[in-house]
Amino acid sequence: MLRYFYLILVFHISVAVGQEGNYKFENFGNQSVLLNGNVTGSVSDLGLTYYNPARLGLIENPSFTVGGKAFQWSLYDFNNVLESNRSLSSNKFGGLPATIAGTFDLKQFPGHKFAYSILSRQRSEVDLGFDSGLREDLDEEDAILATEQLADVYFKDRVRDDWFGLTWAYPISETLSVGASVFASIYSNDGRGDILLNARTEEDQVITYVNRVDYRQRTYGAQIRLGAAWTLSKVEMGVNVSLPLIAVYKKASFRFKESLSSTAPGNGFITDFNNDDLENRRKTALGIAYGIGYPWKNHTLHFNLDWHASVGAYDRITIPDDALEDLEENPFKEELRPVLNFGMGGEFYVSPSINVIGSFSTDFSASKRSINLFDFVNQSTDEINLIDDLWHFAAGLDLHRPWGNIIVGTSYARSQITVGTAPRIPEESLSVQPRNISTDISYERWRFIIGIEIPIITEKIQGVPIPIK
Template identity: 45%
Template sequence: LLNGNVTGSANDLGLTFYNPARLALLDKPSFVIAGKAYEWSKYSFKDVLGTSIYLNTSNFNGIPSIVAGTFNLKFLPKHKFAFAIISRYRSDISINYTSGIQETPEFDPIENEARRFTDLGFRKVLRDEWYGITWSYPIKENFSIGLSLFGSMYRKNGMSKVFVSAERMDNSVVSYSNNFSYSQKTYGLFLKMGLAWRLSNIDIGASFSLPFISVKDKASLRSEEFLSGISPEQDYFAFADPGDLENKRRTAASFSIGAGIPIGKSTIHLDGSWHSKLDRYQRIVLPEGVAEATNLDPKPFEEEFESVINFGAGLDLYVSPSLKIISSFSSDFSARNSSVNLIDVIDQNQSDFKLEDDYWHFGLGTDLKLKWGHIVLGTTYSSTSNTVVDDIDIPDGTPDDGTSDVLTKIKFERWRFIIGLEIPILEKKIKGLPAK
């Protein structure tokens, strides 16, 4: 609900991700299930492919966020430890469009075309699960250091399909299909380092994250493109399934700094972060000859990231000893200078299409303090919008005069509804045990 504005002021075990040094400043170890988030997302598509068509699709499902707990080791009495399982990324973006029979096609008409049927589909699935352990040590009573080591299981899959069947005025038929899919799986490590201070009654923290350290990776793709009915000279059959491909996953180094400033019994949270630049590289490398055989761009999986700064603020507003109101906002500016996506892959003009654009996040909820623990209830809202400039081109040999360039306006909205639990189930039992 604070939208990540807790580098200097995290008070629950989300600190394993945001600032591991904060662990040593916690007074009460507890087992945390922070716990269940329900997500409703909606994509709206206006003026699809340059037409007046409006489409929208929505999805509602439950997503896990974090399960974490703390523990101690007897032979390291001043050291504190925690474990965490975090669903870092989970997304499933799907776009589908079926035209029905059209007397006048929306894009790229064929010579003497009478009617057409078009079926388009794009899908991208992303999963990134983190499993980590955190260590923290108090150098002084008001200053601590910490480290978090996470193992990452990352999977990204993409699929696109384009099918066009057109009938000419002489009853001859032209068929074009382009099916493409790819998969990338990587296993590796993320290391986060943190510092935490308590200066008077103000909490301050800083954290630094190293780039991804790859341990094992695997990638594959399959490309099919067929054209028939134009002429024996222009019809073609292209297929490629090269198997395991050279690939890599790169992430930027980042630095964050934040503070928690008390105002009476309430707290203001401030945060800022910087992400380093990543030079242009190939996330998946096509073997020699595949691009030519399949009419793909030679470097369809090229990525580049610019340096970017984000910021945000949050408020814990004290209402009563058992109730706080939480609100926040944060920026989420995209660092992508070149993006990899399914429309880019099949579009030989390499148009720029980004669903992962600049976001703004807003949060609002309540923190209820009960005898047996804490309950956090609330929601976060995120949104972004962009315009696709694209060219779904049937390669019939006619010159491109630009008339097939089409626009689609895309808007994305996401609501997440959070139920968080903090349950100090061990504290009372430990107090009741004999001193031994």
């Protein structure tokens, strides 16, 4: 029966969880975005609330940002699907939420500096679908199993992780500062996969296979980042420590429906599991970043190292034993390996009115094992993540004007992997030996950034308790 069954298993991958294993997938702040986050020791915009809160204590007048906007075009491309020389793709274009941040003072704490920020730490939504239509022109291999067949597949995965933070910094001296950011994290992950397969046999019998998986996970908690920043012989340095998530509220639901009408009596089945109150966990890794900002003539070079610890294997959502009898194993398992990323960037002086910004950064995937809704029907030994190791590149201009700065630029990221699979058709349907089939999967992303900063406004609105960025 089903060459399309193999195709379906390739699509049912938890894309968003793969993204969670890429720690530099998102960046924040105008210059910091174009510098690909290589600013732990030298961040100068209010992206410091994320990259290094201690830097707030060394910056006298953080720029007041009137507006910043980013647009993204992304492409998921499946090449040579199942070694068939066929390609499938899904692309999207749209706007991205801007970072909101500002500074304020508290009279009760003279000398201390404070900021607030709202960050979209993760935001991903992927829709993939495939409708084969009724196929009668089957090749010899398919014809052994069926004279007609159709396949209809739909997959959707959505992740949101919004951070609402307060930042504190205290300059111990003119060259040394410490700080901390505390973020309230509101995390949600929703996934759904649908399979409908039909085939007519040579005996004029119809086999129908239906599979639906639907899950939701909500985790609210706190993310704490601790920083130190100092200056030595005009070289700026800094360390930022990201502590693991402290979960406060956790809720998950899972539904699994599967049915098979078979040509052989007694081989059909119906399964339905639904639970809206499952035990769940979400873990994030300890991270330590170190950065240097090195002045060279009229230019500034930025260097960064970013390390994240491993996270041992655990169940993101706990499935009851009675349901595991049908699923065979829990598909909600996660395990993260340790990773070390590096990158560098530069702000290059061209004239008093123009700086050129350029950067690159690695973004190695930490996902050793991530949620795959269909592990229980897939015998592949590969770890499948749609987003794997990435390289990020960015370039842009910082245009100085009498009234402020305009920052424009673009960033590019790409990943490519080959996945070999050995899927298993349900035993109750047809006895077909698994085949090793490979598919090339690539991901591309372009982002276009525009931001405006007007430092002079800061002086005019000092009387406002909490300025808006």
